[in-house]
Amino acid sequence: MLKNKFSIKFYSENAINESIKAYSSLGKIKLEKQKEYFIVYFDKIDFNVSNIIVDEFSNYVLAQMVKDKE
């Protein structure tokens, strides 16, 4: 299982949830909230994108953050 953590100081829960919705067709993605980080777990990810999904997902969350701030 792949995972990535996003600092609550830079990323909003809403942006992560929107990104999870967008990437839901590629596998099971779950969000867990911890003290200072949002932990995102990637499971049963499409083989073709498994090597880039974590990085692409973090870029997508960043784009959502910019979009939310506009």
Add this chain to the structure above:
Amino acid sequence: MINKIKYQKINVNSKIYSLSAIYGAAYIFIDKAYIFLDGDPKSKIEVFLKPKLEMKKDEFNQLIGDFKNELLNYSLREQIVRSNQSIREMIIAQALLSPLYDTFSEFVEEPNKDEESEDPLGITKTWEEHFGKKEISKKKSKNVKK
């Protein structure tokens, strides 16, 4: 080739660069690199960059340099936006109010063009036209008698 190595960290001083400038600059590079933010927005912000495509070390360093330049560019833009805020508000207010002015202008009396073309203070008139010749000659004769 460098794209297989881990993220390269750039430390950004949040007292110099705002968080919104970092978001803006990062967004510009989203198609060229994977970008990730961490650290503390009140002191030191850590920006992690990794190229999307294969590239040489020099090219990646160039990309990092370009990102730093974009950061500076965004900060300057923010500063300009702040300094021009009142002017922009005035222009927007004027633009929003101009249709109202057109609506109510028919109720406002327009000044008569003929009156405007006249000389209300009589500047163009000569001394004689103002006071007349007789009055001047009377004053002169009084002075002579004294």
